[in-house]
Amino acid sequence: MAMAPTVKVVLGSIAFGIFWVLAVFPAVPFLPIGRTAGSLLGAMLMVIFRVITPEDAYAAIDLPILGLLFGTMVVSAYLERADMFKYLGKLLSWKSRGSKDLLFRICLVSAISSALFTNDTSCVVLTEFILKIARQNNLPPQPFLLALASSANIGSAATPIGNPQNLVIAVQSKISFGKFLFGLVPAMLVGVLVNAAILLCYYWKLLSSEKDVEVAQAAKDMIAEEDVTSHRFSPATMSHLGSMNSQDWNSMIESIPQSPSINGEFGHVETLRNRVSYSENDIRPATSAGTESAKVSNASKELGGVGGIPQRREEGASGRRYVRNGSWMSGMKEGFSNLSLEEKEIPVERWKRLLWKTGVYVVTIGMLIALLMGLNMSWSAITAALALIVLDFKDARPSLEKVSYSLLIFFCGMFITVDGFNKTGIPSALWDWMEPYSRIDSAGGIAVLSLVILILSNVASNVPTVLLLGTRVAASAASISLAEVTKAWLILAWASTVAGNLSLLGSAANLIVCEQARRAQFFGYNLSFWSHLRFGLPSTLVVTAIGLLLIRN
Template identity: 30%
Template sequence: MTAFIVGLFAVTYLGMALGRFPGLRIDRTGIVLIASILLLAGGALTAEQVVDAIDFPTLAVLFGLMILSAQYAASGFYDWCAWRIAAGAGTPERLLAVTVVVAGALSAVLANDVVVFAMTPMLCAGLHRRGLDPRPFLIALAGAANAGSAATVIGNPQNILIAQVGGLDFWRFLAVCGVPAAVGTACVYATVRWSWRGRWQAHAAPPRDGEGAAPAPAPWHLAKAVAATLVLLVLFATPMPQETGVLLIAGAMLVSRSLASRTMLGMVDWHLLVLFAGLFAVNRALAETGLPAAMVGWLEAAGHLPDALDVLTPLALVASNTIGNVPAVVLLLSAWPAPPEGALYGLAVLSTLAGNLLLPGSLANIIVVERAALVGVRLGFAEHARCGVPMTLLSMGFAALWLWGFGWMPGR
């Protein structure tokens, strides 16, 4: 049975690294779901073990934030932000700066994947209308969304999981990770501006003046979303469990006279929730073999646990850009039962910033590329890497110095 579990685990994470299997139209979520089914059917896990493996508080927080973000999307706020960025007066460099600030700030309080999903098409349309090449702005959108999301426990899926595992406080997390996240967004801006200097204009002729109209957000729906966000931040300062507070806010968003619950639920990224649940099951099966515990024991004896920056930094960089930062964090936390608080902060900020290195490094990158392709904008691997590599190395370098300098993690 151990050989079956290890083999299936290896195939699953190979699929995570490739994104799909050649010749098959099955993505990461499908791969993990099929692996979970095979583990159940093969007797490696019982139905009770599958249920017990799933971290439901993490899924609850992620689901609730998606509902809150859906309220913003339904109000037209994301479309309005993207349009105002693209249609605003000023140089391309100024538009780039606004893109970075807006994407980073929104992703710190809302799930970054939902932010880029909503903003990408309208941003492309507005930039085309101005005759600007959308590609540098899309790189900045994804990069800033990743970097900004590192600031809080609700910025991205891996931070949500880390905070739940470690019982991390929202405001303390912000105090530790906020500065590296802000510097990371600055690195995004500086790198993209330098790499694309003098090449802002699109080769194709821009559309005729007057095409399209600026979207106007619905005032009531937007006000409801903003009020809910403020209440949520207040709840995070109380002893109430984070998942309970987030679900209360989600329930309030579903109570509406004009937005149907079906519409709101349709905006939830169910694929991401299934991916998380499947990864929990796959990693639980491997844990049942005893191999991860033995590996952790060997690393601890050798002094190579990722509780120091000389191990965690390269590990986060490599793992995030092979299997992706979300699967990497799920895998590491399933094998490492009691990481210290400082290591959890380091894992959150370093794995998130590492996702900017290459396109497969984060779900936000992949979402931007796929959404842009739907409106005719092709962002290639090499184009992204020319900006992604320097912005990632600079931001991770600063984050490591920050964590070491303030005593959150030892260098070794």
């Protein structure tokens, strides 16, 4: 492709440069708008600068990739609700034989779960659990966090749904799910084992030392308690409930219609107010707690005869409150009948949940079978997502809220920005210069190509690297042999994915583990850039090299 006019090249480079800076450093001081807004800004500048037309910009958005991303995120949300990741967490600690055994288990569980449910999802749900296990057993968290992040990246290379760049490769190359899987599974399995061996060698002394030394080492990186914040998901529609104080509760309670003539509802309102007061007393000093409880007791006595209606409450076996407004015996009978109904409902609810969880697992397995059969990956994932929504038989908003729509928007902007940058001719010119040295018909060419992918993936991020190099690498392989095209795509998938282990900024999974660990309540830990790089650099080079020897086309 010939170079575009100079003005278009300059303006396109500026737009791509802005996108790159905000994608790699989303909180830069001069424009802290984040990755998603940065990708949209880059796309908009490409259109405004007339590097790309509005029609071409819309055409650049790859809907099959977005559909596959959306479907897999919805399926992952339902799997999380079905306790899939809780079971994986229990598997980590089940009959564990020590710190080294735990490290090896984390590598395997993280790799397998990432291949099936994406690396980001696995890191989100397993990070705090691993921190908890490490702290409870007085183990240093660092090797286990590195095992989680690095194994998640390596494991995600095995399938098209393991990470975003593999989604792009699978859609653009039209390689079937089964062919993709069988081509990279050997490299993934050996890569995970080699990565675990490097971790064990690197941290052998630390994992073998006495517990008091381990605790001291772990304490060095522990975050102060006041700096730790919870990362629990809280839907926006319910966020106001968690921030209410006792005055808010009292005002809300007072807004309830208070009619003393309807079966003691006024007494029920006062019970709510008293419960709020009791909850406040639990966190106050003992001296003030006694005074406040006395006030509550006196207030309740004064309210006992409001409206001339004597109100006496009895505590039934079921823990329910009954206001005496008629026959005491009838209230007791009603309490026992309600208790028996609840006891009957508990097994029913358990069976319903068990059947629902089984349905979730069956639908997920069906999706994987459809992918292995070579059916359309995007529509298979969307169909599975909709099947789970229907199976749930309730408002799907809580599950749909867990979809990362910002990631989908980021992809839209990135597609447009990268397509505009391609139209400047710069990527083609650079590839024309590198292509003679990067042909995959020789070991040296594969090594050079892999090194270029490793560097670009850490400089420009792995998904833009795949978008920039994908078709060019495939075209170069096609000039050698049509049979080499699949191998070229798989090399790109392997190298761009494992490249994420090189540095902390190499992949989103690394950043997720780092942030989740830092914000984890009670178990906060700071995984620094340099501590990751010391392990990540040798591990990435060794695992990438070994995996390249095992890729099958």
